[in-house]
Amino acid sequence: xxxxxxxxxxxxxxxxxxxxxxxxxxxxxxxxxxxxxxxxxxxxxxxxxxxxxxxxxxxxxxxxxxxxxxxxxxxxxxxxxxxxxxxxxxxxxxxxxxxxxxxxxxxxxxxxxxxxxxxxxxxxxxxxxxxxxxxxxxxxxxxxxxxxxxxxxxxxxxxxxxxxxxxxxxxxxxxxxxxxxxxxxxxxxxxxxxxxxxxxxxxxxxxxxxxxxxxxxxxxxxxxxxxxxxxxxxxxxxxxxxxxxxxxxxxxxxxxxxxxxxxxxxxxxxxxxxxxxxxxxxxxxxxxxxxxxxxxxxxxxxxxxxxxxxxxxxxxxxxxxxxxxxxxxxxxxxxxxxxxxxxxxxxxxxxxxxxxxxxxxxxxxxxxxxxxxxxxxxxxxxxxxxxxxxxxxxxxxxxxxxxxxxxxxxxxxxxxxxxxxxxxxxxxxxxxxxxxxxxxxxxxxxxxxxxxxxxxxxxxxxxxxxxxxxxxxxxxxxxxxxxxxxxxxxxxxxxxxxxxxxxxxxxxxxxxxxxxxxxxxxxxxxxxxxxxxxxxxxxxxxxxxxxxxxxxxxxxxxxxxxxxxxxxxxxxxxxxxxxxxxxxxxxxxxxxxxxxxxxxxx
Numbered sequence: 246x247x248x249x250x251x252x253x254x255x256x257x258x259x260x261x262x263x264x265x266x267x268x269x270x271x272x273x274x275x276x277x278x279x280x281x282x283x284x285x286x287x288x289x290x291x292x293x294x295x296x297x298x299x300x301x302x303x304x305x306x307x308x309x310x311x312x313x314x315x316x317x318x319x320x321x322x323x324x325x326x327x328x329x330x331x332x333x334x335x336x337x338x339x340x341x342x343x344x345x346x347x348x349x350x351x352x353x354x355x356x357x358x359x360x361x362x363x364x365x366x367x368x369x370x371x372x373x374x375x376x377x378x379x380x381x382x383x384x385x386x387x388x389x390x391x392x393x394x395x396x397x398x399x400x401x402x403x404x405x406x407x408x409x410x411x412x413x414x415x416x417x418x419x420x421x422x423x424x425x426x427x428x429x430x431x432x433x434x435x436x437x438x439x440x441x442x443x444x445x446x447x448x449x450x451x452x453x454x455x456x457x458x459x460x461x462x463x464x465x466x467x468x469x470x471x472x473x474x475x476x477x478x479x480x481x482x483x484x485x486x487x488x489x490x491x492x493x494x495x496x497x498x499x500x501x502x503x504x505x506x507x508x509x510x511x512x513x514x515x516x517x518x519x520x521x522x523x524x525x526x527x528x529x530x531x532x533x534x535x536x537x538x539x540x541x542x543x544x545x546x547x548x549x550x551x552x553x554x555x556x557x558x559x560x561x562x563x564x565x566x567x568x569x570x571x572x573x574x575x576x577x578x579x580x581x582x583x584x585x586x587x588x589x590x591x592x593x594x595x596x597x598x599x600x601x602x603x604x605x606x607x608x609x610x611x612x613x614x615x616x617x618x619x620x621x622x623x624x625x626x627x628x629x630x631x632x633x634x635x636x637x638x639x640x641x642x643x644x645x646x647x648x649x650x651x652x653x654x655x656x657x658x659x660x661x662x663x664x665x666x667x668x669x670x671x672x673x674x675x676x677x678x679x680x681x682x683x684x685x686x687x688x689x690x691x692x693x694x695x696x697x698x699x700x701x702x703x704x705x706x707x708x709x710x711x712x713x714x715x716x717x718x719x720x721x722x723x724x725x726x727x728x729x730x731x732x733x734x735x736x737x738x739x740x741x742x743x744x745x746x747x748x749x750x751x752x753x754x755x756x757x758x759x760x761x762x763x764x765x766x767x768x769x770x771x772x773x774x775x776x777x778x779x780x781x782x783x784x785x786x787x788x789x790x791x792x793x794x795x796x797x798x799x800x801x802x803x804x805x806x807x808x809x810x811x812x813x814x815x816x817x818x819x820x821x822x823x824x825x826x827x828x829x830x831x832x833x834x835x836x837x838x839x840x841x842x843x844x845x846x847x
Contacts, residue, residue, distance in 0.1 A: 290317040291390040299397040300370055300435055308370075370398075371434035371500070371516060372509075388641050389425035389543060398435040405458065405498045406433040407513035424493055424512065425639035427543045432511035434458075434500050453481065454496040470501060473517070473529065479567050480533045487559075487627045488537055490634035497536065499529075508532055512540035526569050531560045542633055545641035551606035552644055552668055558614040558626070578615045579733065579763075581608040584770060584809055585777045586738065589673070612736035613667040619734035620698045620709075621655045628654045644668050659711055662696045667736075674737040675775055676712060680727045680745050687717040690780050695737070702731040702759035726752050728768070731760035738771045743784060743791040746772070750798050766804045769795070773809040776838055783841040790847050792838070793817055808832055816842035 291314060298310035335341060396404045397417050404418040407426060411419045423431075436458060455477050459470060477499065485491050493512075500516045508525075509516040510532035517525060517532070534556045544550055561574045583589040589609060618626050632650040633642065644665060652661035674695035677688040689695060689712065697712040703723025710719055721727065726748055729739045741749075749765055752758035760768070775781065784792050796813040799805050805813050811825035812833040821829050833839045 290388055291315065292317055293390055294392040294431075296392060296431075297395045297397075298433070300399070370436075372432045372511075388545070389427045389430075389639050391425055392423045392431055393420070394423075394431075394433060395419040396433055396435060399437065402435050402437045403458075404433060404435045405456075405500070405514060407431065407494075407511060409495055424541075426512055427539070427641065430511045430540060430543075432509070432514045434498075434514065434516065436500070453492045453494055455481075456496055456498045458498065458500045472526070473499060473501060476526065476529055476567070476569060477533060480530055480563055481536075483563055483566060484534060484537055484559075487630055488634045489631040490537065490541065490638065492536065493541060493638075497533075510535040510540070512536055527560065527564070530563050530569065531556060534559050534563065537630075537634070541639060542637050543641050545643050549644050549668065551610055552647065554606055554608075554610040555614055555626075558611050561611075562626075574615065575733075578612055579767060581611060582767065582771070583609070583738075583774050584807060586673075586675070586774045587778050607671075609673055609736070610667065612673075613663060616698075616734055616736045617651065617655075617660055617663065619732070621657065621660055625651075625655060625660070659696050659698060659713075663698075666693075666695055675780065676729075676737055676739045677741075677781075678729050678739055678745070679742045683720060683722050685719055685721045685727060687712045687719075689715050690740075690775075697735065697737045699729050699735055699737070699739070700731065701727065701729055703727045704757070707731075707759070725755075725757055726759060728752070728758075728760050728764075731764055733764050733767055738775050739768070740772050740775050740781065741768075743788040743795075746795045747791050750794065753798075753802075766802075769799050769804050770809065773799075773805060773813065776836060777808065777812070777832065779836050779838075781838050783837040786847070789842060789845050792842055793847070796842075812836065812839050815839060819843040 293315040295313040295315075296310060297312075298308055300308050392407070394406050394408075395417055396406070396419075398404050400416055406420045406423075407430065408421040408423045411421045413419075455474050457470070457473055477497065481492055481497070496513070498514050500514070508518045508528045508531075513536075515529075515532045515536075517529060535553075538556050538559070539553060544552055558574075561572065561577045564570050564572060565574050589607070614626050618624075629647070629650045632654055633647065636650075637646060648661035648665045650661075651664050652658050654660075670693055672691055672693065674693075674697050675690040676697060676699070677690055679686045679688075685701065687699070689697075694713065694715060699710055699712055701708045701710060701719075701721060703721065704725050705721075705723060708721065710717075727745065728749070729741075730737070746769075749760075749768065752760065753762065753765060758765075793816065796816050799813055800810070800817065808828050811821050811828040814821045814825065815829050815833040816839045821833075833843075
């Protein structure tokens with residue numbers, strides 16, 4: 246917050262003083278024993294903040310203030326310690342007692358400057374707290390709690406925050422006490438030269454007033470921004486239905502500003518970057534979802550923050566429901582499946598919460614929510630949301646809590662286990678399926694054992710099986726084709742034996758095929774993605790023509806692209822286009838199956 250002066254407790258210890266009487270000769274005396282013990286962050290539980298801020302200058306940004314922090318401290322001490330009055334908290338960096346007054350400037354600051362090309366833009370000062378920067382101001386404070394905020398700003402300015410305005414007295418604006426918030430959710434925005442547009446509507450669902458603050462400039466046209474209110478109202482209505490939890494505040498304030506910073510969502514206050522761009526539609530969906538997820542139900546552990554990939558999945562579902570942007574959930578999920586499993590987690594990072602996230606998260610994490618919906622019923626994630634908001638509103642949750650919710654809602658322990666596995670590992674499940682006359686056999690090809698529900702389709706219909714062991718053999722027979730996950734519900738990568746792929750080539754033009762063309766394309770792409778990890782053994786002599794036939798089929802139907810297409814062409818003829826030269830040398834020649842095919846004359 247600029248050059249703010251806000252109290253920060255960087256490291257705390259408690260000193261316990263015990264008094265007891267001893268006899269030294271014939272003279273009684275009092276001995277004081279000082280016990281020093283470091284407290285872990287989990288020992289601190291805040292229950293209220295009172296924060297006063299003064300914006301001294303905007304350019305340069307100078308913000309001063311003071312903070313009253315009310316803490317609950319849980320001590321694990323000797324049972325002989327009886328007197329609470331004898332417990333004192335000290336700063337272990339300085340040795341100062343903490344309690345009545347404490348001062349230390351924050352070490353991390355972010356100052357947003359007006360760009361040269363936009364010197365006449367309206368002035369705006371606000372917060373963009375991340376979990377990392379919030380911990381510099383409020384270290385160790387994971388649990389949500391309430392806040393009272395007052396901001397002193399310029400006479401010509403206006404200020405908005407998480408809660409409703411309590412009163413304005415001259416240049417001071419004070420706000421009502423907030424609902425319990427995580428520290429990174431605390432927010433305010435001060436602005437000048439703006440148009441405030443406020444409107445309340447009911448679309449069958451009770452929604453809050455949506456107040457939009459527009460930055461005024463000579464080219465401003467309000468009609469170009471009318472979509473913000475319309476879409477915000479629809480998204481709020483839909484999220485209220487899906488969570489079973491009404492928007493908790495009387496109003497949502499959206500600051501529409503051409504700032505050079507990512508959009509930001511705090512409970513009650515959204516800063517929307519570039520409101521006239523198409524991307525802003527997607528950003529608005531995401532930001533409003535975060536009013537519920539992270540605003541009302543938050544995550545307790547920094548290492549579990551990537552569970553907020555759920556917000557991206559919900560963004561896709563909301564968009565599909567309201568048809569805001571021309572995309573479908575199914576296509577989005579298919580687009581994030583890896584084309585090369587060796588690169589997964591390295592080049593597919595997605596900023597889930599914009600500046601609020603201290604790190605990006607792998608896109609693969611989004612897939613598990615789709616898998617759960619498609620496996621256990623398409624409203625499963627909505628039911629899990631209702632469970633969580635019913636039991637954890639204004640609380641910090643863990644993945645274990647979400648695991649329990651999935652198990653309770655579905656009545657199936659596999660659902661919860663899938664969630665837990667997906668967010669505690671850095672890979673995804675890879676299965677090998679071998680098909681014989683009367684049975685099928687799955688082998689897990691990863692070191693970790695996964696819980697993988699898989700649909701099996703054949704002439705006898707569709708059967709759902711759960712693969713949980715290293716090797717799973719099941720009775721199954723079909724008169725024609727056997728295809729696992731024909732509707733692409735699973736996040737697992739599934740590869741087959743050579744004979745099964747030959748049957749899939751015939752399946753392509755057969756009306757009895759249980760998988761459509763898109764699914765068959767995906768199955769072949771998954772194979773090559775796994776092949777690029779060199780996990781599949783080189784083929785025996787009699788299978789070489791079958792593998793070559795598969796890669797010719799993929800080339801003729803333009804199924805593969807990039808490195809995958811280069812390696813497929815290399816496997817067929819040991820030649821490749823000039824653009825593939827280095828891919829062949831660096832990658833394809835090192836893959837045993839590709840190299841065996843390329844060096845065979847069969």
